[in-house]
Amino acid sequence: MTRVRLGVNIDHVATVRNARGEIYPSPLRAAILAQKNGADSVTIHLREDRRHINEKDLIEIKSNLKIPLNLEIAATKEMLGIAIKRKPPFICIVPEKRKEITTEGGLNLKYRKTFLKKLISRLKKNKSRVSLFIEPKIKDINEAKNLKADCIEIHTGKFCKLVNEKKSFQNELQKIKNAVNLAVFLGLEVHAGHGLTYKSAKILSRIKGIKEFNIGHFLIGESIYDGLGKTIKKFRKIIRR
Numbered sequence: 001m002t003r004v005r006l007g008v009n010i011d012h013v014a015t016v017r018n019a020r021g022e023i024y025p026s027p028l029r030a031a032i033l034a035q036k037n038g039a040d041s042v043t044i045h046l047r048e049d050r051r052h053i054n055e056k057d058l059i060e061i062k063s064n065l066k067i068p069l070n071l072e073i074a075a076t077k078e079m080l081g082i083a084i085k086r087k088p089p090f091i092c093i094v095p096e097k098r099k100e101i102t103t104e105g106g107l108n109l110k111y112r113k114t115f116l117k118k119l120i121s122r123l124k125k126n127k128s129r130v131s132l133f134i135e136p137k138i139k140d141i142n143e144a145k146n147l148k149a150d151c152i153e154i155h156t157g158k159f160c161k162l163v164n165e166k167k168s169f170q171n172e173l174q175k176i177k178n179a180v181n182l183a184v185f186l187g188l189e190v191h192a193g194h195g196l197t198y199k200s201a202k203i204l205s206r207i208k209g210i211k212e213f214n215i216g217h218f219l220i221g222e223s224i225y226d227g228l229g230k231t232i233k234k235f236r237k238i239i240r241r
């Protein structure tokens with residue numbers, strides 16, 4: 001049996017905290033609980049507008065966690081500076097638009113390509129594993145390889161929405177499978193995330209090339225009913241092969 005890694009995204013613990021400008025619930029406490037209950041890594045997205053996680057959270061979580069911290073950042077000079085200083089073991093570069101509710105799609109790898117290449121190389125020299133959050137598109141997989149990323153994370157948002165709405169998802173699933181196959185062939189480590197629920201995670205867990213799932217919004221929502229520990233354990237079971 002291979003252990004597929006589960007990254008638990010705790011951004012929305014900070015969303016609840018920030019909604020009232022309070023100091024609770026604590027993202028650090030959630031990170032420690034995630035670690036205790038079988039998460040392989042903890043993911044946080046430090047957004048330009050700091051709408052959930054802030055730099056204080058990043059410092060606290062990084063210094064108290066034994067499992068790797070996966071920091072999601074936009075490809076900007078500010079975020080590069082923070083990542084160099086804080087040295088998270090894992091970094092995922094994501095697109096960011098101020099007005100979006102969540103990360104709506106994968107990176108445009110042609111946009112500011114020279115900066116992106118420099119960013120990846122600088123972060124790798126700083127000993128962070130670098131992943132690019134992209135759509136399941138063949139040209140983006142090839143581009144990620146050219147940019148010398150260590151990993152890709154496939155944006156599963158479209159697929160998950162189709163599953164949630166009980167629409168036909170076979171085309172989107174095939175795109176993901178093709179993307180995974182090419183990435184594995186090219187020697188890229190493959191991750192997947194965005195919008196995953198128990199049902200969509202179960203379907204995607206059958207794709208052997210996917211080594212890591214990063215799950216947040218649904219998982220934090222389910223924790224309201226079942227608790228964080230139980231919810232993580234349930235996801236762990238679902239993604240097991």
Ligand code: PXP
Binds near residue numbers: 195
């Ligand atoms: N992976 C990446 C790169 C993301 O940006 C996000 C959302 O922040 C996730 C995974 C988790 O998505 P969700 O919160 O919908 O589970």
